[in-house]
Amino acid sequence: MAPRRDSSLTLSEAETVALQALDYIAGTDDLLHVFVNATGIEAARLPGAAQDPEFLAAVLDFVLMDDAWVLGCAEAAGIVPEAVPRARAALPGGTLPNWT
Numbered sequence: 001m002a003p004r005r006d007s008s009l010t011l012s013e014a015e016t017v018a019l020q021a022l023d024y025i026a027g028t029d030d031l032l033h034v035f036v037n038a039t040g041i042e043a044a045r046l047p048g049a050a051q052d053p054e055f056l057a058a059v060l061d062f063v064l065m066d067d068a069w070v071l072g073c074a075e076a077a078g079i080v081p082e083a084v085p086r087a088r089a090a091l092p093g094g095t096l097p098n099w100t
Contacts, residue, residue, distance in 0.1 A: 009083070009089075014086075015056055018088075019056065020073065020076070021077070022056070024063075025062070026043075039062070053091055054091075056091055057091035057092050060085075060088040
């Protein structure tokens with residue numbers, strides 16, 4: 001992923017990060033169990049669901065719930081941890097409200 005000045009990601013780059021996050025979740029047995037229980041998705045449906053940008057957004061929402069998961073995902077994917085929330089921002093529903 002080539003860095004940009006505004007640090008935003010394209011949709012394609014964001015989807016790649018989300019797929020890497022899903023791979024991290026699927027490769028971590030305890031985390032996969034938590035993800036399946038939290039989302040209600042059957043593990044067998046993950047490959048098909050991974051084609052849906054809204055599902056990929058949900059994957060990143062899940063990972064972003066715990067800093068340790070963000071760090072583990074980033075390490076496994078070979079990306080900086082900051083790429084995870086940036087990827088989430090680029091996916092559907094990713095705009096963050098300005099609370100001030």
